Amino acid sequence: MENESEYKDLYKMLPKNRETRQEDRRKLALKDQKLERSKLQDHKRLFLKEFLIAERVKEDSGKKVLFQNKYNFPFSLQFSEWLKEKPDNLNRWFLVPCPKGQRCFIVACNNITEVYNKEGKRIFYFHSKLPGDGVLRNEFSILDCIFCRELKRFFVLDVVCLGNYNLQHCDATFRRFWLKSRLDENMNYNDSDSSYTFILIDWVDFEDEEAIKMNFYKYPHYAENFPLLDGFLFYHKDASYTFGVTPLVGWLFCFMIPEVLGYEINAIYSLEKPADYVNYLFYINEFDKNQDKKIRERRSIIKSEFKEETDVLEETEKIFEKERFVLENYYDIHSSEKQKHFEYTEVDSIHMIE
Structure with missing residues (x-):
């Protein structure tokens, strides 16, 4: 239900x-x-x-x-x-x-x-x-x-x-x-x-x-x-x-x-x-209705708080993902430049030997 x-x-x-x-x-x-x-x-x-x-x-x-x-x-x-x-x-x-x-x-x-x-x-x-x-x-x-x-x-x-x-x-x-x-x-x-x-x-x-x-x-x-x-x-x-x-x-x-x-x-x-008391059965019924209402409200607040936490987590994950992407690109570029530098140095060394 x-x-x-x-x-x-x-x-x-x-x-x-x-x-x-x-x-x-x-x-x-x-x-x-x-x-x-x-x-x-x-x-x-x-x-x-x-x-x-x-x-x-x-x-x-x-x-x-x-x-x-x-x-x-x-x-x-x-x-x-x-x-x-x-x-x-x-x-x-x-x-x-x-x-x-x-x-x-x-x-x-x-x-x-x-x-x-x-x-x-x-x-x-x-x-x-x-x-x-x-x-x-x-x-x-x-x-x-x-x-x-x-x-x-x-x-x-x-x-x-x-x-x-x-x-x-x-x-x-x-x-x-x-x-x-x-x-x-x-x-x-x-x-x-x-x-x-x-x-x-x-x-x-x-x-x-x-x-x-x-x-x-x-x-x-x-x-x-x-x-x-x-x-x-x-x-x-x-x-x-x-x-x-x-x-x-x-x-x-x-x-x-x-x-x-x-x-x-x-x-x-x-x-x-209570001032409006009728009998115990009526009171019990009204009491339970009020309790149900409070519980539904409380449940709604909990769901709302959970959604906010989830949204924050998702946004944080997106930021981390961007940072990971930037770092990975940086290391890829940096590694590529280092490799080129190594290759140029190696060629120069060969020419010197010759």
Whole structure:
């Protein structure tokens, strides 16, 4: 399709087949993931081996560093869909309150900790005590985070690898358990000279009804209301970490909770509704339209910049070609004159001998 955006998986989105119920796609996704886990039983460390042996591309300090180019390894953050339907088995889900900030992933490897945005471009790097940096330099880690720049704080959302353990195909319940236990055991991850800290975001089990209600009523979520609460993610307990968009992770803004899930929320969150708010489905549709428009505009700018760079390169190549032509002619003429001079000198020498 001509207008299809290549960046659609970088934000919350509706499924391409909008007629298919989310619940049906969730069941299909869980079935596929279960089959994938069984295939990988004898290859649990495949991800680790491929990552560690992947050829590192030499960095050019003058260019932006891309994860794909540097590590030559396919990776994408996991992205949510809008939670358009209340799941049939809500007790099989976690509620995850998310602070406002920049979505990113952290890679600790080869004695450095790098921060990449959701498009895979490196934002900056520093030193931490995560496995792969600090004392455990022969290991590596990949964390899914939300970065609050003002606080220099990473709110850890999920984990893909930690200390050479590949957790991508583990279910969300185990990933959460492993991440929490490692962070609790190794609080010195935060004792780095860099001053960046790691905070584990709470995951609340929907089986704990009181805790769920408390989270929807809680205001502010963070001390002094900073950072602000952005909204809520919903993780299926049995879901693997998916590279890209998955129906097994949902997203809602706070003011949508009563309509979709039937829970009451703190009245302050209702004030976040836009003035022209109709209902959550209409809001989602308008939100996605605006996102599509922004992406198209951004894509157009990128194409324009690329065309300008291409034009400059072509013009530079023409200049070089002219210079090469001049130099080649100069050397041809110069060589020809030298040859004539040599021939004249040789004739004179013969006459002198005679």
